[in-house]
Amino acid sequence: MSKISRRSFLKLVGAATPAILFPAVTSWAERNLNQGDASKPNVIVLLFDAMSARNLSVYGYPRPTSTNLERFADHATVYHSHYSGGNYTIPGTASLLTGTYPWTSRAINYSGGVVPGVAENNIFRAFGEDYHRLAFPQSMMANFIVSQFKADIDTFLPAGAFGKLDSLLSEYFPKDQNLALRALDDFMFKMDNKPASMVLGPVQWSLYYRDSARLPTEGYPRGLPHNVTYPLYFSLEDLFSGVASLIPTLPKPFFTYLHLYPPHAPYRASDRFDSKFIDGWWPEAKPVHRLSDGFSESKLTSARRSYDEYIASLDWEFGKLLDSWEDAGVFENSYVIITSDHGEIFERGEARHTTPLLYDPVVHIPLLISAPGQKTRRDIYAPTNAVDILPTLMQLTGKSIPAESEGKPLPGFGGVEDFERSTFTVEAKRNPAFAPLKQATVAMRKGNQKLIYYTGYGGKNSFEMYDLEKDLEELNDLYPARPAVAKRMREELLETLLAADKPYTK
Amino acid sequence: MHEKVLDLNFAQRIPKLEQLVPVYAVIVAMIYPWSLLRFFWRLSSWLYFSTVGEIAVIFTYMMVVNLIETILVLLAPVLMSVLLPQKWFYDKFITKGSLLILLGLGYLMYFDNHLSFAAPFPLDLVYWTPAIAAAILALVFLLGWIGFLGKILNELANRLTIFLYISIPVSLISLLVVLVRNIF
Incomplete structure (x- = not known):
């Protein structure tokens, strides 16, 4: 480990002090009055956290989980091979909002963030001040990323907006929300284990327990939906009606990033859909993966059913939102983008998305885009990635695409269907952000082929390769059987990884 | 003299600074390390993805929360001293407070x-x-009369005041940092 000299230390302290003291000074200097041009199209990104494309009937899932999404798809462009940048919220959200892969943004760890050089090119800044920029990160992990860009956001709705109960403290520190979030809600008052605040921690915990016990739970047989480790309760009805009524009130043109927490666990289906999918349907059994948590098939099946019922519940509310927006004419002058930050997996002994695995259920996410006035459906099959959203929106709104963006405009919106293009998904939550990726999983999609690379998990580094056109369930590993294709893809993946690691390699 | 002390009114039963400081030192010695331990436990994770500046800011928030907690906790023995008869608490404030x-x-x-x-x-x-x-209060009053225990507690509390030379300035600087970050 290199030693730091006294002189270097003093320099570091000197440089760090203004940044520690004055986080909002730069935003002061940059902020001007909004002067919107209402003829420009509005942009609504509606993101459902942890929504796997593989569990949506709009993508061919046998259970009718997304009938209203299907209705939306009738006048939208549907992307059939869209991938997230990572397999959980931090990298998934960062990829969408910065147009860069996690190995570039370095948003790879739990509660992690985007490195400053990349953060400067966030989607809110790219939209510029002629757009009213609104963010609603209902997911706390998304909050870690979005609050980094707060200086570029005109309206920042707290995670508890449209909720039933919100005990987050960082919302009282709007000028320093990102670090207040990290210091208070994610550390001193984090409600996952014994609090770091010895006296006020249990007080907050007790009040939260008292208040949450008083919440009405009608309509939710398994209890109200809530955030998994942060003190936030909500109902799907309130959430969707809040979002529905919010949009028509915004100054035009606007860009909104609405990161909704459902269908993220815990899965709390409404009574209309609870137990709806006790239908005897079982997915194809798959071998347990060596890196999985080893959940039994019965547990996975039960979890999958709850997840499907929760998706159907939110889809029901989404239907009401669609009606409301149709009545308000929102679709006439708005791009509406439905997507997710990552998927969810219930196979190979693995449940949910806290996993080193990158099989399709956890990284294949929905992407449906309705253009202003679009009346017919269009389907795109070429592989696309979350990093493509930013450049696409820049192109659609006549703005320049940041040079650092690693995405391309989407086919159908200025881009072309490119089956030979390589896209990546990166999982490295246990790897230090500012070091080369030594423990990671990387998936590369190129045409119909998907290569998965595992490194740093003990034993030898390994690869798997699948042909997703013929083997959608990723059961037949072609890596040994097609050495020429495997070699070409392996070399490309490793070269790209090496280049991404270069700034962090001594 | 004894009669005069017994006549102390509410305001006079507020402990003096030399009584408050040792008791406050005991509070500091318990509350700050509790948070600090967790801070160092999380540090390795923060070092994965945070800059030195960001970690420093988290530290300042922690110090401010601890400062508020210690002041709130100090109110408990002060309140008891003010409300209870002088002989019950005020006369042995350091021992019983600690x-x-x-x-x-x-x-x-x-x-x-x-x-x-x-x-x-x-x-x-x-x-x-x-x-x-109730049991804690009973113990405080029972044990508070044991001479050697009182002596040990007084000694301990007085020795712990050394930590105040670190905790108070660092907490006040932290408070300033948090205020500046949230005002400007």
Whole structure:
């Protein structure tokens, strides 16, 4: 480990002090009055956290989980091979909002963030001040990323907006929300284990327990939906009606990033859909993966059913939102983008998305885009990635695409269907952000082929390769059987990884 | 002289600075390390993805929360000193105050150790709290009369004041940083 000299230390302290003291000074200097041009199209990104494309009937899932999404798809462009940048919220959200892969943004760890050089090119800044920029990160992990860009956001709705109960403290520190979030809600008052605040921690915990016990739970047989480790309760009805009524009130043109927490666990289906999918349907059994948590098939099946019922519940509310927006004419002058930050997996002994695995259920996410006035459906099959959203929106709104963006405009919106293009998904939550990726999983999609690379998990580094056109369930590993294709893809993946690691390699 | 002391009114029963400081030192010695331990436990994770500046800011928030907590906790023995007859508490403020803090915060540590999102809220402990508080008060008054224990507690409390030379300035600087970050 290199030693730091006294002189270097003093320099570091000197440089760090203004940044520690004055986080909002730069935003002061940059902020001007909004002067919107209402003829420009509005942009609504509606993101459902942890929504796997593989569990949506709009993508061919046998259970009718997304009938209203299907209705939306009738006048939208549907992307059939869209991938997230990572397999959980931090990298998934960062990829969408910065147009860069996690190995570039370095948003790879739990509660992690985007490195400053990349953060400067966030989607809110790219939209510029002629757009009213609104963010609603209902997911706390998304909050870690979005609050980094707060200086570029005109309206920042707290995670508890449209909720039933919100005990987050960082919302009282709007000028320093990102670090207040990290210091208070994610550390001193984090409600996952014994609090770091010895006296006020249990007080907050007790009040939260008292208040949450008083919440009405009608309509939710398994209890109200809530955030998994942060003190936030909500109902799907309130959430969707809040979002529905919010949009028509915004100054035009606007860009909104609405990161909704459902269908993220815990899965709390409404009574209309609870137990709806006790239908005897079982997915194809798959071998347990060596890196999985080893959940039994019965547990996975039960979890999958709850997840499907929760998706159907939110889809029901989404239907009401669609009606409301149709009545308000929102679709006439708005791009509406439905997507997710990552998927969810219930196979190979693995449940949910806290996993080193990158099989399709956890990284294949929905992407449906309705253009202003679009009346017919269009389907795109070429592989696309979350990093493509930013450049696409820049192109659609006549703005320049940041040079650092690693995405391309989407086919159908200025881009072309490119089956030979390589896209990546990166999982490295246990790897230090500012070091080369030594423990990671990387998936590369190129045409119909998907290569998965595992490194740093003990034993030898390994690869798997699948042909997703013929083997959608990723059961037949072609890596040994097609050495020429495997070699070409392996070399490309490793070269790209090496280049991404270069700034962090001594 | 004895009669005069007995006549102390409410305001006069507010402990003097030389009485408050040792008791406050006991509070600081319990509350700050509790948070610091967790800070260092999380540090390795923060170092994965945070800059030195960001970690420093988290530290300042922690110090401010601790400062508020210690002041709030100090109010408990002060309030008892003011409300109770002078002989019951004021006359042995350092001994009984320190004992109250040690036992009270000790119980809070025990309570905190039972808090987990994965487990049900420890309602049984909440129900027992009034009884435990009564027991702590009884112990404070009983043990407070034991001479050698009082001596040990006074010595301990006085020795712990050394930590105030670090905690108070660092907390005040932290408070300034947090205020500046949230005002500008």
